Amino acid sequence: MKHAKQSKLKIGLTLASLSLIAGMLPVPVQAFDYPAPGDFAQGAKEWADNCGRCHNIRGAKELRDDQWITTMFHMRLRAGLTGQEMRNILTFLQGSNNPSTGVIVKTSTATGSATSGLSGKDIYSQTCIACHGADGKGVLPGVPDFTRKDGRLSKPDATLLKHVTEGFQSPGSPMAMPPKGGNSSLTEGDLKNVIEYLHQEFGS
Amino acid sequence: MKTSIFPLKPVAFAVLTALAALPAVAAADDLSQLRKTVETLQKQLQEVQKQLEEQQAQAKTEQPASRADVEQLQKQVSEANEWREPNTLVHLAGYADVGYEKTQGNNDDGSFTVGRFSPIFHFQYRDLVMLESELEFEVEDDGNTNTSLEYLTIDLFMNDYATLVAGKFLSPVGQFRQNLHPSWVNKMASAPPGFGHDGAAPVSDVGVQVRGGLPRMGGVRTNYALFVSNGPELSSEDGELEGIDAEGFNKDAEGNKVYGGRVGILPIPNLEIGLSGAWGEAAVSKIDGNEVDINDEGKRDYKVYDADFNYQLGSLGVRGEYVKSKVGSTSKGLAASGSANWTTWYTQAAYKFLPTKWEAVARYTDFDSAVDDRDVKQWALGINYIFTSNFIAKVNYELNDGKNNSAADDNRFLAQLAYGF
Structure with missing residues (x-):
């Protein structure tokens, strides 16, 4: 049996008003020194x-x-x-x-076609694998299956590079892939290496 | 700043007026006087011209200085530290739902319903402590509004692996009550029989608990919760135990604490298996709807056993829970009677048809209450439309198999809009 005190609607409205007031409190914050950054x-x-x-x-x-x-x-x-x-x-x-x-992965934001020295496989294993999975089929609802013949990898490399560089939200996916998969230190050369790795590993 | 020649106009007008006023034939003295007047006016005109030029020059030098001042001010405002890193955060979360339900075979024409409005307040001081509280507003059939405090805890984050939680908390026994019951989380419009405010699973308790996650061991994650609390009270009807009121009492009336806990193990990502339980004593505080002195009633053993699992594989989610509550017998008091058990279990599967927003859900529950009229075996089938991750439309049909002619035997149609915030 539920144990709840009957109260007047006025009390409820008062508490609800407090809720709304609390929710509307302005918090113009930009950055915090807590908690410590994670990975x-x-x-x-x-x-x-x-x-x-x-x-x-x-x-x-x-x-x-x-x-x-x-x-x-x-x-x-x-x-x-x-x-x-x-x-x-x-x-x-x-x-x-x-x-x-x-983004905390690395501190610098890199551009240009030079690479960081990591292979496409290394970058995929460090940055992409969390959502796309080791088998490229995606571990989250809405994440594309790279192994499908008519899937994401059938798009031109220029389109894939644009999506990886700028970020992209697949239909049905709960959130967008962040630009460069969230790793701002990756260069254009790194991203091209990753795309080449995707074709080699998962492409038809 | 724009300059203007308007200040010269009155002077020029005065000169022209003076000249126009000269008589046609003037005497030599008059001409001399007039010359002096004109010279005086010329001097005045030159002074005015000089002042104007000075003002123009000053305006030109002030303009960039003024812009620099504004930029400096803007910079100071943007760097103001007053709210940049506040030590205290305030956050409002919660959920609410509205709907429609119609029970078959009960001369029920169907009713629009307001479910619950449950605001949750979070007040946090840095990464040290958080106060969190959920209120619950519910409109009854007669139009009155019920209010209750679903939980209110102060959480002290002691280290990475342990948090001290004190106050009224959702029962750590099982998964459904503490994690899955909010309407925007629950994939069905109703709770499984026995897991609501009606049955076998404890809802909340007042006490202290320590909980957290443990370091990974060989890739296996583990979490835990240990608690001590005031425990439940019992109700009796027609000489038999009728219910366990396990919704958090602010006083341990019968004087014996309840101890319990839960261990959750994740052998692989996205699969959690939990074992939990609680042990203590409880006594009857209500007989046939009337409150009685709990100290006059005999203390009874109180035990709860629970096992739960939750697995997500891509678009498929499967979960379930089994709970058994046992209350012992006593020969003391007005409500002296034998022991009683409440047992319920459910399992549920949900599948998202991506990339569409449709989701299909099926759930089976078997609730065996100490009161036979509440026993029910239920199949619940549902279709959900997920507008956004936190706004869901649900349509359910419950096939209920209870004791003949009992309310638990009636099938039911439910529609619900649930919003989490």
């Missing part, structure tokens, strides 16, 4: 592994950076995450929300 790529994997198990995955842009902080501390308790796992996921969400300030 973006690891956060992407942990986000993919945990959040969709209980509820529809919410995209990074559905909340502000400061709202993600309270939300992730709340979810740390609900999902039984460690503090580090929570910080990783928070870094991933904030980084995806605002790639220019939140």
Whole structure:
């Protein structure tokens, strides 16, 4: 039997008003020195592994950076995450929300066709695998299956490079792939290497 | 700043007026006087011209300085530290739902319904502590509004692996009540029988718990929750135990705490298996709807056992839970009676038809209550339309097989709009 006190509608309206007031409090924040930064790529994997198990995955842009902080501390308790796992996921969400300030993978933003020295396979394993999976079929609902003959890899390389460079949201996917997969240190040469690796590994 | 020649106009007008006023034939003295007057006016005109030029020059030098001031001010405002990194964060979350339901075979013409409005407040001080509270507003059939405190806890983040949670919390026993019951999370419009405010699974409790995630061991993730609480109270009807009120009492009336916990293991990503339970004592506080002195009633053993799982494989999600609550017998008190058990389990599968927004859901539940009229075996089938990740439309049909002529035997149609925020 439910144990709840009957109260007048007036009390309910008062409490509801308080809710609305709390929700409308302005929080013009830009950056926080807490919690400590986590690992973006690891956060992407942990986000993919945990959040969709209980509820529809919410995209990074559905909340502000400061709202993600309270939300992730709340979810740390609900999902039984460690503090580090929570910080990783928070870094991933904030980084995806605002790639220019939140991506922690490396500090510099690289351009040009020179490469970082990593192979396409190395970059895929470090940056892409969290969402696209080791088999290229995608580990999240809405993430494209690279192994399909008429799938994403059938598009021209110029289109793929544009999507990887600028970010892209597939139909049905809960959130967009962040620019450069969230790793701003990748150069155009690195991205071309990754695309070449995708064709070799998963293409027909 | 724009300059103007308008200041010269009155002077020129005065000169012309003076000249026009000269008589046609003037005397030599008058001409001398007039010459002086004109010279005086010329001087005044030159002074005015000089002042004007000075003003123009000054305006030219002030203009860039003024812009620099504005830019400086803008920079100072943008770098103001007052709200840049606040130590306290305030966040409002929660969920609500509205709907329609019609019960078959009960002369029910169907009714529009308001489910629950459940705002959740988060107040957080840095990464040290969080206060979180969920209120619940619910409109009853008679139009009155029920309010209740679903939970209110202060969470102290002690380290990466342990958080102290104190207050009224959702029961850590099982998964459905603490993680899956919000309407925007629950893929069905109703809770499985026995998992609502009606049955075998404990809802909430008042006490202290420690919970968190543990370091990975060989790729296996583990989480845990350990708690001690005031525990439930019991109700009796017609000389038999009728229900377990496990919704968080603010006083441990019978004087014995309940201890419990849950361990969740994730052997592979996206699969969680949980085992949980609670042990303690409880006593009857309500007989046939009337409150009685709980100290006059005999204490009974109280035990809960629970097992749950939750698995997500791409677009397919499968979950389930089994819970058994046992209450012992007593020979003391007005409600002296034998023991009673409540058992329920459910399993559910949901599949998203991507890239569309449609989702199909099927759920089976078997609820065995201590009160036979509430026993039910239920198939629930549903179609969902996921507008956004947090806004879902659900249409369900429940095939209920209960005791003949009991309310639990009636099939039911439900439609619901659920929104999480």
